[in-house]
Amino acid sequence: MAVKRFTVLDLIDMDLKEHNALNLRCIGGRKGLSRVIDIPDLNRPGLALSGFYDSFAYQRIQIFGRGEVAYLRKLASEHKTDTIQKMFEYPIPCCIFTHSLLPDSGFFEIAEKAQCPILQTDLPSSEFSSRLLRVLSTIFAPQKSMHGVLVEVYGIGVLILGDSGVGKSEAALELIERGHRLVADDVVDIRCVNGNILMGSGANKIIGHHMEIRGLGIINITHLFGVGAIRDKKQIQLVVELEEWNPEKMYDRLGTTDLTIDILGVKVPKLEIPVKPGRNIPIIIETAAMNERLKKMGYYSAKEFNQNILKWIESDSARSVYYGQDDFI
Known part of the structure; x- marks a missing residue:
């Protein structure tokens, strides 16, 4: 660009x-x-x-x-x-x-x-x-603008994407109320710094820390929650895409599939979260951010669970073979 x-x-x-x-x-x-x-x-x-x-x-x-x-x-x-x-x-x-x-x-x-x-x-x-x-x-870094919401959750920059009206701003508002910070709402400017770091910020400094909530209108996050609820820019480390629940689609239930999204040539971990009544999206995003921090520390919950299951199956099979020998009949 x-x-x-x-x-x-x-x-x-x-x-x-x-x-x-x-x-x-x-x-x-x-x-x-x-x-x-x-x-x-x-x-x-x-x-x-x-x-x-x-x-x-x-x-x-x-x-x-x-x-x-x-x-x-x-x-x-x-x-x-x-x-x-x-x-x-x-x-x-x-x-x-x-x-x-x-x-x-x-x-x-x-x-x-x-x-x-x-x-x-x-x-x-x-x-x-x-x-x-x-x-x-x-x-001079390559840059682009994306329609979404960028929030900082437990130190992880989370870019929330999704179709209009799916609940991106509402989920971000709940995260802010829970103590996390807003970087940009509606339009996020993204720059690729040093070839591998994606920095996100608001497209406009004057209106960057305002949010549009359907049925409520425009709100000023700084005035409502204080300056501790905002920040000017943040590295994008996780992308969460919200979508309407599709009963015919197979969603990842174990977390062993590592999805990524390419933004300005940089691969960013991506999660697809289906939205339907009864699902607490902010808590899911919080958990996803904490899980991403664990991954950066070298701990993969889903892979460890999968390895434990395999060990259990192997040990149980070995026990069945052992007790099935003629010497114990």
Whole structure:
């Protein structure tokens, strides 16, 4: 799936907090803030500044740390600006100076003429690079939207799917009342991070923690149950599909069949739960979440039960053969 257009200005305006904060501010080249960032990677332009431009990764964000700034000062003292001018002939997305460092006035002039944004952060180069790569990997991650409800149950992210009116929101509401947390209702945005982690969140931050309950209307989960009943995003670790009870369908009664669903190329464990009057769906989902936690710890209840049955059958058969011998007649 194509990634939306992401510009340097979008990077500066991102509302990032705590360990994800980039602390970026623009110190030059404001006319180029609309430049698009196409590649979620970084480059240290040391070789380019020395005049070696073979395989120059100009499509990436250029990071200037203490080493690059020291070399820029050396070039300025020697009045050598040809390599800098050549660097800005490439369509660089932006240049970022770490450690609150500043380039010389000559660098600013060349960047302004090329309309290339110059940004600054107070973070060290290594810390800033790791944060920026983490942020970019999330932004450029493959994504899709699914109609369902995402809740956190005993630490497991459970995506509840099903046809409209089957009772997804009602089941989620009961789970919230029992102390679990809502991530998103109705539309869930899913991103595949690092190639194997599915992160789900609400499609809209403003209405993400509201729920539509037929016969009741729109309710605000935060106001009704408090901020402890919500969270902004959660890894999807289990998919529960609710469906109307079909008497002609054979449902798994032992749990030995491991169903999965493919979401953005990642296989996620899936359960099909039939809905009919008298079935307590929230308790079933709670139990499924706890059972999934046991599986991640290496304990499979259904497989252990199956092995115990086989052992019992084998021992009983052996006992029948033993007592059926002629020596005991």
